[in-house]
Amino acid sequence: MKKSCFLFVALMFLGFMVTGCGGGGGNTIRIGVIAELTGDVPAVGASCKNAAEMAVKEINDAGGLQLGDKKYKVELFIEDNAGKADQSASAAQKLITQQKVLAIIGPNASRYAIPASEIAESSRVALISPWSTTPKTTLDAKSGAPKKYVFRACFIDPFQGRVVAKFTLDNLNLKKAAVLYDVASEYNKGIAEFFKETYEKNGGKVVAFETYTTNDKDFSAQLTKIKRARPEVIFLPNYYSEVPLQIQQAKRLGISVPFIGSDSWGSEEMVKLCGTDCEGYYFSTHYAADAATPVTIKFIDSYKARYGATPDDVAALTYDSFGLLFQAIRSAGKMDRQAVRDALARIPKYEGVTGLMQFQEGSGDPIKSAVILKIKDGKFVWFANANP
Amino acid sequence: MTYLLQQALNALQLGSIYALIALGYTMVYGILTMINFAHGDLFMVGAFLCFVAATYLKLSFVPSLLLSMAGVALLGVVIEKWAYKPLRQAPRVSAIITALGVGIFLENFTLALCPYPKHIPPLIAHEMWSFGGVSISSLQILIILLSILLMILLDFIVRRTMVGMAMRAISWDKTIVPLMGVPVDRVISITFAIGTSLGGAAGVMYGLAYPVIDPYMGIMVGWKAFISAVVGGIGNIRGAMIGGFILGGVEILVAAFLPSTYRDFVAFAFLLVLLIFRPYGILGKPHPQKV
Numbered sequence: 129m130k131k132s133c134f135l136f137v138a139l140m141f142l143g144f145m146v147t148g149c150g151g152g153g154g155n156t157i158r159i160g161v162i163a164e165l166t167g168d169v170p171a172v173g174a175s176c177k178n179a180a181e182m183a184v185k186e187i188n189d190a191g192g193l194q195l196g197d198k199k200y201k202v203e204l205f206i207e208d209n210a211g212k213a214d215q216s217a218s219a220a221q222k223l224i225t226q227q228k229v230l231a232i233i234g235p236n237a238s239r240y241a242i243p244a245s246e247i248a249e250s251s252r253v254a255l256i257s258p259w260s261t262t263p264k265t266t267l268d269a270k271s272g273a274p275k276k277y278v279f280r281a282c283f284i285d286p287f288q289g290r291v292v293a294k295f296t297l298d299n300l301n302l303k304k305a306a307v308l309y310d311v312a313s314e315y316n317k318g319i320a321e322f323f324k325e326t327y328e329k330n331g332g333k334v335v336a337f338e339t340y341t342t343n344d345k346d347f348s349a350q351l352t353k354i355k356r357a358r359p360e361v362i363f364l365p366n367y368y369s370e371v372p373l374q375i376q377q378a379k380r381l382g383i384s385v386p387f388i389g390s391d392s393w394g395s396e397e398m399v400k401l402c403g404t405d406c407e408g409y410y411f412s413t414h415y416a417a418d419a420a421t422p423v424t425i426k427f428i429d430s431y432k433a434r435y436g437a438t439p440d441d442v443a444a445l446t447y448d449s450f451g452l453l454f455q456a457i458r459s460a461g462k463m464d465r466q467a468v469r470d471a472l473a474r475i476p477k478y479e480g481v482t483g484l485m486q487f488q489e490g491s492g493d494p495i496k497s498a499v500i501l502k503i504k505d506g507k508f509v510w511f512a513n514a515n516p
Numbered sequence: 517m518t519y520l521l522q523q524a525l526n527a528l529q530l531g532s533i534y535a536l537i538a539l540g541y542t543m544v545y546g547i548l549t550m551i552n553f554a555h556g557d558l559f560m561v562g563a564f565l566c567f568v569a570a571t572y573l574k575l576s577f578v579p580s581l582l583l584s585m586a587g588v589a590l591l592g593v594v595i596e597k598w599a600y601k602p603l604r605q606a607p608r609v610s611a612i613i614t615a616l617g618v619g620i621f622l623e624n625f626t627l628a629l630c631p632y633p634k635h636i637p638p639l640i641a642h643e644m645w646s647f648g649g650v651s652i653s654s655l656q657i658l659i660i661l662l663s664i665l666l667m668i669l670l671d672f673i674v675r676r677t678m679v680g681m682a683m684r685a686i687s688w689d690k691t692i693v694p695l696m697g698v699p700v701d702r703v704i705s706i707t708f709a710i711g712t713s714l715g716g717a718a719g720v721m722y723g724l725a726y727p728v729i730d731p732y733m734g735i736m737v738g739w740k741a742f743i744s745a746v747v748g749g750i751g752n753i754r755g756a757m758i759g760g761f762i763l764g765g766v767e768i769l770v771a772a773f774l775p776s777t778y779r780d781f782v783a784f785a786f787l788l789v790l791l792i793f794r795p796y797g798i799l800g801k802p803h804p805q806k807v
Contacts, residue, residue, distance in 0.1 A: 166631055168633075170631050170632055171632065339775065341777065343732070345737075346526075346725075348526035349771030349772045350776050352519065352772065353772060356519050370728075376727065380644070380651070381522070382646060401635045403638075
């Protein structure tokens with residue numbers, strides 16, 4: 129009995145090793161995706177998965193990627209991180225050691241992208257996060273130098289915080305702001321601080337700077353505090369699943385000032401959860417589906433045809449991440465992790481569906497412009513552009 | 517002053533929800549001396565039933581509330597029959613582990629059915645009144661009044677009816693009472709039905725106050741309600757109510773006067789200290805083990 133059990137385990141290991149070995153020089157290009165399919169922001173994971181599958185299907189329908197004189201099909205390995213930091217790291221580990229992927233796309237939210245990026249960096253595998261805007265994602269935690277293997281397809285929060293602060297001061301002409309943000313989440317904390325910095329530097333005043341922790345549902349105490357400080361506008365740089373609660377509770381407490389947000393608002397789920405409570409508010413994000421270039425329109429149309437929904441910013445950025453990666457693999461010309469990373473680092477600029485990205489030498493952060501959207505009749509409508 | 521009043525109102529709203537859930541823990545403990553760790557998840561199921569009733573069946577507030585309470589009560593009775601009853605003579609730890617298992621099952625079952633957070637439509641008309649700067653919403657009044665009404669009703673059942681007397685008798689002595697002709701199994705079922713239906717009602721009210729619901733919403737709220745029950749003196753119904761209001765009050769007060777990051781840490785430190793001085797809770801009485 130014991131012996132057969134041992135034999136079984138040994139066979140299983142052997143099985144893993146055989147399938148594992150097959151990856152490196154096989155007939156397909158293996159790409160890993162880590163997405164938030166379950167957990168607190170499942171809409172983000174769903175968009176990422178949809179766009180990833182679409183990008184891969186398009187390239188495979190065209191025969192695959194040309195490497196040397198042969199075309200290779202792309203094979204996708206999607207891992208769920210369950211909305212947890214530790215599972216993001218273990219998903220990256222699994223993709224790298226078991227699935228032998230060439231490169232990784234994802235995770236999207238910064239608090240999951242950071243742990244996964246550590247694994248990618250130490251294993252020397254290129255990782256592109258489509259949606260993580262926190263500077264820390266591409267920076268080494270100890271030295272503060274840029275990571276060599278970590279890239280992203282979006283702008284970073286110092287820029288976004290500045291865009292929102294300037295917009296509030298110059299366009300909305302509101303000089304007294306309150307901020308309520310999740311102090312336990314990297315993204316929220318980072319952008320709240322960048323906003324405060326620029327806002328106060330340019331003549332605004334932050335009258336209340338309140339915090340909560342992830343998964344809180346009751347914000348009444350903080351909102352009552354904010355109400356007492358009499359702000360003219362409230363900045364909520366929080367994820368789409370929490371913002372509706374905050375706005376609704378604020379209204380129930382008699383707060384009637386407008387709210388502004390950041391790219392974490394940009395999911396269609398946000399409007400569904402909000403009902404009519406978020407009408408007329410502005411937020412900054414990566415691209416506007418209604419004011420698009422021909423490249424973008426083609427992407428939006430084929431996404432709509434496939435999934436029956438307008439692609440949100442996560443979908444567009446995931447698609448761009450794949451575009452970047454495909455270009456890097458083509459120019460690397462071989463299935464080699466180091467060569468792909470080097471090719472990625474050499475891309476000077478890339479015209480994606482979310483606009484033009486310019487990469488600087490030695491940094492994985494693109495420079496690109498942001499847009500301000502307005503929520504109107506339950507839809508996101510383009511309002512303004514903000515250039516770097 | 518208006519600021520304090522406003523915060524007190526916030527505390528009352530949060531406290532009454534904690535108190536309602538704490539009642540379920542305390543009732544089950546009182547009668548079975550077991551902690552039903554699945555209770556927080558039954559509360560979550562209550563919120564989801566309300567979502568189904570309001571969104572798909574298009575019911576108004578009162579039918580949705582009744583449907584949720586009945587559904588959760590039924591679920592509570594079924595869980596007791598199938599999961600807890602076979603373990604009634606087993607070591608206490610087995611029953612607690614089973615309860616944890618049932619809770620995780622409920623979370624993941626709901627997650628499999630609807631992976632996305634859901635939005636409960638506003639079931640009651642949104643009205644706002646302002647008294648000298650203090651804003652009161654119709655929802656706040658509804659939650660506070662309905663919770664108090666349910667608590668008074670429960671107090672009446674337990675103290676003035678035959679079923680209530682049987683419950684109290686069983687919690688007093690489990691070996692003699694059956695010999696007196698009290699149908700123990702049926703009384704336990706009724707206790708579960710009442711306790712969990714209050715959890716379901718809390719789920720509905722929580723869902724109305726914080727209308728974005730997800731399968732994991734019951735975990736933290738469940739813990740806090742459990743702590744309320746212990747602070748009030750677990751097994752004591754009035755204690756659970758007081759404990760709920762105390763916890764709600766402490767949480768809001770801390771967030772109101774200290775940086776909000778300190779909230780849970782100060783609230784729980786306060787409760788730890790309270791338990792050091794009153795280990796059986798505020799209204800709990802020590803039960804010396806007779807040798």
